[in-house]
Amino acid sequence: MAAAQMTAAASSSVFLPSFEGLKSSTIKVSSASFRMGGGLTLRSTRGLVVKAATTVAPKYTTLKPLGDRVLIKIKAAEEKSAGGILLPSTAQTKPQGGEVVAVGEGRTVGQNKVDISVKTGTPVVYSKYAGTEVEFNGTNHLLLKEDDIVGILETDDVKDLKPLNDRVLIKVTEAELTTAGGLLLTQASKEKPSIGTVIAVGPGPLDEEGKRKELTVSLGNTVLYSKYVGNDFKGSDGSEYIALRASDVMAVLS
Helix, strand or coil: CCCEEEECCCEEEEECCCECCEECCEEEEECCEEEECCCCCCCCCCCCEECCCEEECCCCCCCCCCCCEEEEEECCCCCECCCCCECCHHHCCCCCEEEEEEECCCEEECCEEECCCCCCCCEEEECCCCCEEEEECCEEEEEEEHHHEEEECCCCCHHHCEECCCEEEEEECCCCCECCCCCECCHHHCCCCCEEEEEEECCCCECCCCCECCCCCCCCCEEEECCCCCEEEECCCCCEEEEEEHHHEEEEEC
């Protein structure tokens, strides 16, 4: 069978359409070669540049969120480990926190107007992969809905997180060190626990009239929660924590 070959130019760029006030994102690939039929050959991926954030032109000096949206100045990623070791870019922790710099006018629920519950200057933690990244005034920001904010964190320790809306903060139970038969488990074979103790709760979600509804879990409850949900954190004492919605709690254990 004849081989099919596709070879990219030594240096090529793809530009997305530009809009008023917004610079186009650029994806650049240099010296890439693909061969089909006789196997896949990749000569080089040098020069691969992906810029996902939308860049606001310098002529615009203010950015006002609409509705229940919030603009957050993203906290810089950690460049060093706790022991002072310089981290490579691939190992740097992706930040999930920042400072609120602008808020929308709120939203209407039922017949009531509901204001944004966080104020400018408030340090917050937000959901992973939420919102739209915006480069504004030379700084990375995130534009997201208020409901994507997990909670307020005024210290450097996640155990002090104050959950918002229907979220709860859980201290995760440590993984079992041995099997039921007494065999010592290796780190790789330890089952990730889905059980923990509730250490903080939010004020509850809004009902159809804009009033807060009480959560079904309380402080001190030992709970079983769904896997692969929420935001995972490690506290200053090395303990594991998770912040998730109360609806992701499946049962209370006693």
